[in-house]
Amino acid sequence: MLVSIAALGAAVAACDSILGLGNYHDVACDPYTGEGNCDAGTGSFDAFPPPDSTLLDVFEAGVGDCHLDAKDPWIDVQPAAIAEVCRFLHDDPELRFDSLSNESGVDYKAKGVLEVVYHLYSYALRHWIVLKVDAPRDNPTVPSVEGVWKAANWLEREIYDLLGVTFEGHSDLRRLLMPEDWIGHPLRKDFVEPEEYHGISTRRESLLR
Numbered sequence: 001m002l003v004s005i006a007a008l009g010a011a012v013a014a015c016d017s018i019l020g021l022g023n024y025h026d027v028a029c030d031p032y033t034g035e036g037n038c039d040a041g042t043g044s045f046d047a048f049p050p051p052d053s054t055l056l057d058v059f060e061a062g063v064g065d066c067h068l069d070a071k072d073p074w075i076d077v078q079p080a081a082i083a084e085v086c087r088f089l090h091d092d093p094e095l096r097f098d099s100l101s102n103e104s105g106v107d108y109k110a111k112g113v114l115e116v117v118y119h120l121y122s123y124a125l126r127h128w129i130v131l132k133v134d135a136p137r138d139n140p141t142v143p144s145v146e147g148v149w150k151a152a153n154w155l156e157r158e159i160y161d162l163l164g165v166t167f168e169g170h171s172d173l174r175r176l177l178m179p180e181d182w183i184g185h186p187l188r189k190d191f192v193e194p195e196e197y198h199g200i201s202t203r204r205e206s207l208l209r
Contacts, residue, residue: 059088061078062080062085063075063076064077072119073130074132075129079135082116082142083144083147083148083169086131086149087147087148089129090149096122096124098121098122100118100145100148100149100155101120101128102117102155103119103145103152103156104117105117105162105163105165105187107137107188107189108134109137112138113140114134114135114137115132115133115135116133117132118130137188141167142167143169144170144173146170146171153170153171154176156170157172160176161178161185162185163187182197
């Protein structure tokens with residue numbers, strides 16, 4: 001089965017001058033079902049007339065580079081635009097990204113950013129895309145997408161807890177895994193684990209000997 005992401009071509013006409021509205025070929029694999037040949041490569045686009053409206057048309061500077069030759073095609077989005085971009089991708093009838101499959105965070109300490117990664121999928125149209133937002137490590141603030149997909153509630157709480165990204169507009173932004181009074185964010189690359197927590201040692205002798 002070929003994974004058709006023609007509608008994705010419409011969404012990512014931030015690459016309009018290169019791709020236009022494309023039909024993605026040679027990717028005979030659905031990454032969510034495993035159907036088809038999942039070693040088929042990254043594929044290519046055929047050019048068609050451009051769509052009536054694209055992410056660039058709607059959001060202009062809010063949408064950055066497209067990386068459609070990656071294993072997981074992805075689009076850069078500016079932090080301030082992410083909630084509205086996600087609403088567009090969810091509501092547009094040619095795109096219908098009805099599922100937030102995953103939302104995660106990555107600390108790129110050397111670049112000085114915390115990256116939030118959104119994996120979107122359309123059960124209705126069976127296509128997918130990844131969005132990435134870079135927020136500065138010293139003030140990582142990103143609008144919540146909980147209003148678009150309820151699944152973002154706990155996913156964003158986990159990112160807030162472990163990396164310290166603040167999601168504006170979140171209905172219940174508090175730690176999910178660590179205690180409320182825990183100091184620091186354990187998945188940051190400069191995190192130093194305290195030796196104890198309320199008099200309880202955080203050190204354990206390794207059993208792997």
